[in-house]
Amino acid sequence: MERFFDEELKNLHKDILKMAVMAQEAIFRSVEALQSRDRGEAQGVIDTDDKVDELELEIDERCIDLIARHQPMAGDLRFITTGMKINAELERIADLAVDISQRVLELADKPVLKPLIDIPKLSVIAQDMVRDAIDSFIEKDVDLAKKTVFSDQEADNLRNLVQDELINDYMAKDPSSAPRAVPLLLIARHLERICDHATNIAEDVIYMVKGKVIKHHSGELS
Amino acid sequence: MERFFDEELKNLHKDILKMAVMAQEAIFRSVEALQSRDRGEAQGVIDTDDKVDELELEIDERCIDLIARHQPMAGDLRFITTGMKINAELERIADLAVDISQRVLELADKPVLKPLIDIPKLSVIAQDMVRDAIDSFIEKDVDLAKKTVFSDQEADNLRNLVQDELINDYMAKDPSSAPRAVPLLLIARHLERICDHATNIAEDVIYMVKGKVIKHHSGELS
Numbered sequence: 001m002e003r004f005f006d007e008e009l010k011n012l013h014k015d016i017l018k019m020a021v022m023a024q025e026a027i028f029r030s031v032e033a034l035q036s037r038d039r040g041e042a043q044g045v046i047d048t049d050d051k052v053d054e055l056e057l058e059i060d061e062r063c064i065d066l067i068a069r070h071q072p073m074a075g076d077l078r079f080i081t082t083g084m085k086i087n088a089e090l091e092r093i094a095d096l097a098v099d100i101s102q103r104v105l106e107l108a109d110k111p112v113l114k115p116l117i118d119i120p121k122l123s124v125i126a127q128d129m130v131r132d133a134i135d136s137f138i139e140k141d142v143d144l145a146k147k148t149v150f151s152d153q154e155a156d157n158l159r160n161l162v163q164d165e166l167i168n169d170y171m172a173k174d175p176s177s178a179p180r181a182v183p184l185l186l187i188a189r190h191l192e193r194i195c196d197h198a199t200n201i202a203e204d205v206i207y208m209v210k211g212k213v214i215k216h217h218s219g220e221l222s
Numbered sequence: 223m224e225r226f227f228d229e230e231l232k233n234l235h236k237d238i239l240k241m242a243v244m245a246q247e248a249i250f251r252s253v254e255a256l257q258s259r260d261r262g263e264a265q266g267v268i269d270t271d272d273k274v275d276e277l278e279l280e281i282d283e284r285c286i287d288l289i290a291r292h293q294p295m296a297g298d299l300r301f302i303t304t305g306m307k308i309n310a311e312l313e314r315i316a317d318l319a320v321d322i323s324q325r326v327l328e329l330a331d332k333p334v335l336k337p338l339i340d341i342p343k344l345s346v347i348a349q350d351m352v353r354d355a356i357d358s359f360i361e362k363d364v365d366l367a368k369k370t371v372f373s374d375q376e377a378d379n380l381r382n383l384v385q386d387e388l389i390n391d392y393m394a395k396d397p398s399s400a401p402r403a404v405p406l407l408l409i410a411r412h413l414e415r416i417c418d419h420a421t422n423i424a425e426d427v428i429y430m431v432k433g434k435v436i437k438h439h440s441g442e443l444s
Contacts, residue, residue: 067289067303074290084303168400171393171397171404172398175394176394178400179394
């Protein structure tokens with residue numbers, strides 16, 4: 001029975017990893033679609049989201065079922081409830097990749113506004129943060145989780161930079177740029193929110209490992 | 223022991239309600255601050271968010287502790303895990319009220335762009351949806367939960383209306399309007415995301431009551 005439970009925990013672990021890979025692919029593809037102005041790729045991200053949603057529900061069900069059948073003690077219970085939270089964060093990350101893809105579709109038939117520099121940079125930070133957050137969960141690595149939490153400030157700064165540039169250098173100077181600048185501004189915000197979800201995952205991992213609440217108190221990390 | 227457990231479930235119920243009231247007040251106050259251009263009120267919403275965060279963590283802890291100590295069976299377990307999810311949604315709703323308040327601070331020292339009509343309308347829908355979603359949880363009322371899910375389309379439409387108007391009638395015509403139009407556009411998006419979280423709550427309630435997954439399949443509601 002105990003052994004069977006361990007097996008089920010391992011499978012849960014694997015499925016959360018699968019969910020993470022799907023979310024990471026969705027981010028990667030949505031930013032690829034933006035850079036290559038590829039409608040098909042953007043539509044592909046949108047279409048794949050059903051599979052992400054299905055896996056989220058499956059993992060969620062499995063967690064509740066595991067708790068109900070095995071009534072796990074403190075450590076395992078904490079691992080499962082953290083898994084449920086990470087699962088929900090990953091689903092939202094994939095949703096944000098869908099949001100980005102929708103913006104790509106809005107932009108696809110309009111002329112290019114500007115060469116993209118900071119948005120691809122921001123997308124690299126977002127992808128790194130999601131990867132580090134998930135690695136910190138797998139390895140129970142608190143230091144890596146803390147690194148992820150700290151990176152969020154960089155993402156915020158870059159998002160603000162993109163936003164200020166689009167508002168002051170484009171929209172405020174050329175009125176006709178708004179329908180192209182607004183989707184870019186929103187994409188920067190979608191990417192920054194992906195970073196927020198990666199931060200949430202990292203905070204959950206720190207709590208799972210150390211049993212210490214740092215959520216909502218990232219300034220006090222030490 | 224059983225009676226003690228029932229008492230704890232009731233307290234959990236009460237605290238989720240308290241969390242809902244705090245989230246609803248945050249929305250109401252942030253939109254009030256927008257309409258009256260009241261920096262103090264906006265700052266008040268931002269400052270109060272620490273209390274919301276604390277309560278979220280407290281409820282979350284309590285849920286895990288309840289599961290660990292009482293090892294509840296199917297129905298109660300489902301109630302507690304739904305409570306955990308609703309708790310997280312309410313925290314995000316309060317965060318969005320903070321986002322709105324930050325936009326209000328950005329707008330406070332700039333001249334008024336336009337009289338606000340659709341944004342206050344959208345805020346009423348958002349507040350109604352949050353109230354209905356929470357009521358549906360308290361009353362285990364599936365019909366009210368379904369009504370909430372359906373209202374989300376109306377919120378989406380109104381958000382698109384606001385966005386199109388700001389882009390086409392303001393930013394695309396008058397380049398100097400962008401720094402004032404963008405915060406308004408973002409406020410409409412923040413409000414629409416509050417509606418999304420209310421929808422998530424309602425979907426969780428339907429699942430809790432009927433044991434049927436409707437999440438990610440709102441088109442199939444019947």
